[in-house]
Amino acid sequence: MKAIVYSQTGDPSVLELVDRPVAEPEAGEVRVRIVVSGVNPTDWKSRRGSAPGEALPFDEVVPGQDGAGIVEAVGAGVQHVMVGDRVWLALAAYQRAHSGTAQERSVMPADRVFALPANASFDQGASLGVPAITAYRALTVAEDGPRRLHPGALAGKIVLVAGGAGAVGHAAIQLARWAGASVITTVSGPAKAALATAAGAQHVLNYTDSDIVAQIRRIAPDGVDLVVEVAPAQNSQLDLAVIRNRGSIAVYANNGGDQMTLDVRNHFSLNVRYQFLLLYTVGADVIRAAAEDINAALTDGALAVGEEAGLPLHRVDLAHTADAHALVESSVVGKVLIDVLAG
Numbered sequence: 607m608k609a610i611v612y613s614q615t616g617d618p619s620v621l622e623l624v625d626r627p628v629a630e631p632e633a634g635e636v637r638v639r640i641v642v643s644g645v646n647p648t649d650w651k652s653r654r655g656s657a658p659g660e661a662l663p664f665d666e667v668v669p670g671q672d673g674a675g676i677v678e679a680v681g682a683g684v685q686h687v688m689v690g691d692r693v694w695l696a697l698a699a700y701q702r703a704h705s706g707t708a709q710e711r712s713v714m715p716a717d718r719v720f721a722l723p724a725n726a727s728f729d730q731g732a733s734l735g736v737p738a739i740t741a742y743r744a745l746t747v748a749e750d751g752p753r754r755l756h757p758g759a760l761a762g763k764i765v766l767v768a769g770g771a772g773a774v775g776h777a778a779i780q781l782a783r784w785a786g787a788s789v790i791t792t793v794s795g796p797a798k799a800a801l802a803t804a805a806g807a808q809h810v811l812n813y814t815d816s817d818i819v820a821q822i823r824r825i826a827p828d829g830v831d832l833v834v835e836v837a838p839a840q841n842s843q844l845d846l847a848v849i850r851n852r853g854s855i856a857v858y859a860n861n862g863g864d865q866m867t868l869d870v871r872n873h874f875s876l877n878v879r880y881q882f883l884l885l886y887t888v889g890a891d892v893i894r895a896a897a898e899d900i901n902a903a904l905t906d907g908a909l910a911v912g913e914e915a916g917l918p919l920h921r922v923d924l925a926h927t928a929d930a931h932a933l934v935e936s937s938v939v940g941k942v943l944i945d946v947l948a949g
Contacts, residue, residue: 630681637711674728694720739896750831778834801917852879923946
């Protein structure tokens, strides 16, 4: 079978297309024939490392945390999926050398494999994983709840999504709307505003406007309940100016810098909660709950992809995985997918 591997850190040129034997799943594992692989920033950041030529945890690595495909074999003890099932995958490559989705067949732990609802496409499945579960986690960390998402779970809540044209922002808008929230999002210009509107945000604002705080406060006079934050270093003052008493700010990225300064007095006077989150270490129970509720949203048609749904798709084939990494590394707007076309 064909697989993409890298044996040293560096730019996309370190990715190689190789032939590898097909592996058999052991107990608690599943082998999936990959149809579509999704590329995320975490994929190129792991490949690039902190410097070229940096030591890897394994002799070689198959990249790709997310994807979708068809179950081809299951190991002993696996019960929630069976041969022939359509599935989506999350964290496939985490702490594994050869489980990434940038290959024709992948063997991975069964708890990273989830049934794909019949009405959902492989493109949708490959676009979930890191973005959708991150968005789900951000929407379920507030002090006042909810802990799970379902229609009505966020009824009466106002959610501010920073960067609504990004993959996580897109999923956060869709999931928040599905759960009944009113959604405000901030973007940098008209093109991204059109995408955020297509995703379902009711209020799309330009964060470069000098009166952005006043615009948000007109929509949410008592403040927003929850901020899904991609750029805390840049937005900490804005977030403080619009958050309500007992509101929460869920931070999932460090766009704009690693250091931020907080006004302690004004934050504790509002009982503000900051929740930082990293998908790899949130715990299996959170991942499992997220997958269940994401599947419910998929079944309800709430997580569409494509430009008409606010998330343009960019496609390459497996042999051009380096081009896919380069696209994501260049901050292309939308989702980059690899058509694996397994035989």
